[in-house]
Amino acid sequence: MANILTQNDIRHVDYKDVDLLRQFINPHGRVMGRKKTGLTAKQQRAVEAAVKRARFMGLLPYIQK
Amino acid sequence: MVEEAVKEMETDTDGGVTRIYEIGYTISPVVKEEDVEKTVGSIRSEIEKAGGSFIAEGAPSLTRLAYEMTAGESEKRIEHDRGYFGWIKFEADVSVAGALEAMLKKDESVMRFIVFRTVREDTRAKMKAPQLREVKRTDTIKTTPRRAEESAGPVSEEELEKALQDITKE
Structure with a gap:
């Protein structure tokens, strides 16, 4: 099955799209693995970088209780 | 193929290499709303000074942060749970990125900032229904x-x- 990024034809992952990024993090705020996200290696790297940028800017949490 | 893409983004203008960057910043909520524009203006002037051009911009708006950030001088550090978050996408010489970072590091009103390379197209996702x-x-x-x-x-x-x-x- 196609993943979310492919389905919606998203070529670039922006760190400001918090709602999109939230679909790739678990309730604790950790980035999901590729087995769960179903992303390609390239997409996973882009998501990872975007999540880290969003965390630094305070848009996403580092940890969530 | 990767080299081709990079070459496309970089255009030589009289010796210097121009690239597309994006800067995101969070301004301290202590700053008054009228003065937020001043800080943004200083960023814009820094880019303009080096002959850069703006591509897109997101106006700073007071947003709730996902966690509390500490900001201020070493003696009196205050925790903030909100901040004015804005961003600018621009095309400028490679030297601008360094100059911007140096400028914003000194600026006390800017809690955090991030400068990185990006692409000219709009990178915001156009999602219909979440799921x-x-x-x-x-x-x-x-x-x-x-x-x-x-x-x-x-x-x-x-x-x-x-x-x-x-x-x-x-």
Whole structure:
């Protein structure tokens, strides 16, 4: 099955799209693995970088209780 | 192929290499709303000074942060749970990125900032519905209380009393 990024034809992952990024993090705020996200290696790297940028800017949490 | 893409983004203009960057910044909530523009203006002037051009911009707006950030001088560090977050996408010489970072590091009103390379196209995702499953879930939540209200609405006081009497009889 196609993943979310492919389905919606998203070529670039922006760190400001918090709602999109939230679909790739678990309730604790950790980035999901590729087995769960179903992303390609390239997409996973882009998501990872975007999540880290969003965390630094305070848009996403580092940890969530 | 990668080299081709990079070459496309970089255009040589009289010796210097121009690239597309994006800067995101969070301005301290201590700063008054009128003064936020001043900080943004200083960023813009820094880019303009080096002959850069703006591509897109997101105006700073007061947003809630996902966690508390500490900001301020070493003696009196204050925790903030909100900040003015804004961003600018621009095309400029490679030296601008370094100059911007140096400038913003000194600026006390800017809590955090991030400068990175990006592409000219709009990178914001155009998503329709978040996910079908979630939509279904919210629908069920909405309909259940409505039904409860409907059934609760017509119940008159008489019926209530009757029900109460039945309970007391038992």
